[in-house]
Amino acid sequence: MMRIDILTLFPDMFQGPFSESIIRRAVDQGSVEIFLHDIRDYSEDKHKKVDDYPFGGGAGMVMQPGPIAALMDKLMAEREYDDIIYMTPDGQRHSQHLANQLSLKTNLIILCGHYKGVDQRIRDHYITCEVSIGDYVLTGGELAAAVVVDSVVRLIPGVISDETSALTDSFQDGLLAPPVYTRPANFRGWQVPEVLLSGHQAKIDQWREDMAWQRTRKLRPDLLSDES
Numbered sequence: 001m002m003r004i005d006i007l008t009l010f011p012d013m014f015q016g017p018f019s020e021s022i023i024r025r026a027v028d029q030g031s032v033e034i035f036l037h038d039i040r041d042y043s044e045d046k047h048k049k050v051d052d053y054p055f056g057g058g059a060g061m062v063m064q065p066g067p068i069a070a071l072m073d074k075l076m077a078e079r080e081y082d083d084i085i086y087m088t089p090d091g092q093r094h095s096q097h098l099a100n101q102l103s104l105k106t107n108l109i110i111l112c113g114h115y116k117g118v119d120q121r122i123r124d125h126y127i128t129c130e131v132s133i134g135d136y137v138l139t140g141g142e143l144a145a146a147v148v149v150d151s152v153v154r155l156i157p158g159v160i161s162d163e164t165s166a167l168t169d170s171f172q173d174g175l176l177a178p179p180v181y182t183r184p185a186n187f188r189g190w191q192v193p194e195v196l197l198s199g200h201q202a203k204i205d206q207w208r209e210d211m212a213w214q215r216t217r218k219l220r221p222d223l224l225s226d227e228s
């Protein structure tokens with residue numbers, strides 16, 4: 001079973017995403033355990049302060065190393081972790097490839113920053129992998145961590161009921177997914193492509209492959225040049 005420990009100042013932000021749909025099912029069926037740790041609980045300050053002014057001056061506050069290190073040390077004394085991830089806009093861009101790799105791990109820590117981020121010494125001495133969900137700045141790492149956890153947990157074998165369903169998603173084979181249709185076959189005069197109603201599986205598979213290539217060439221040609 002995979003175990004994910006999330007270190008955050010705002011554990012309640014995960015209540016929505018983790019208590020619905022696929023992640024909830026994955027937790028309920030024992031495919032993943034997710035533990036939320038409030039970094040503030042590890043502050044030794046009498047007011048439970050966890051941030052301070054940046055050395056050298058400048059705007060914003062910085063998360064202090066003490067509480068994060070105390071929490072990391074406690075967890076790392078209890079078990080070995082495959083990766084200790086820091087969510088940060090200057091990290092490597094999250095991708096389906098990274099989600100696949102992370103889905104094979106057993107124990108992960110994910111650290112969520114806030115304010116101007118965490119003291120660099122935590123990054124230097126604890127973090128093994130820094131991940132960004134895109135070139136924009138969020139208020140904190142919680143939403144980004146929820147995105148990463150969702151993308152990883154749905155890839156754990158047995159989590160999605162039809163296991164081939166994750167395999168046919170966009171990016172999984174380097175292509176965008178083909179379009180999908182459901183009943184009714186005629187909606188407001190808008191017809192489903194004939195081939196999908198033909199019952200001829202080989203033709204349907206070929207059509208889907210052609211559409212995947214067509215859409216990728218049109219919408220994301222960069223995916224094809226990355227491959228070559």
Ligand code: SAM
Pocket residue numbers: 086087088089090111112113114115116117118131132133134135136137138139140141142144
């Ligand atoms: N000062 C930081 C910088 O310019 O790189 C940004 C700090 S941001 C306001 C606070 C926290 O949100 C970060 O420490 C990080 O944990 C999280 N965060 C913000 N944008 C993110 C992104 N695109 N991907 C992952 N985490 C992000």
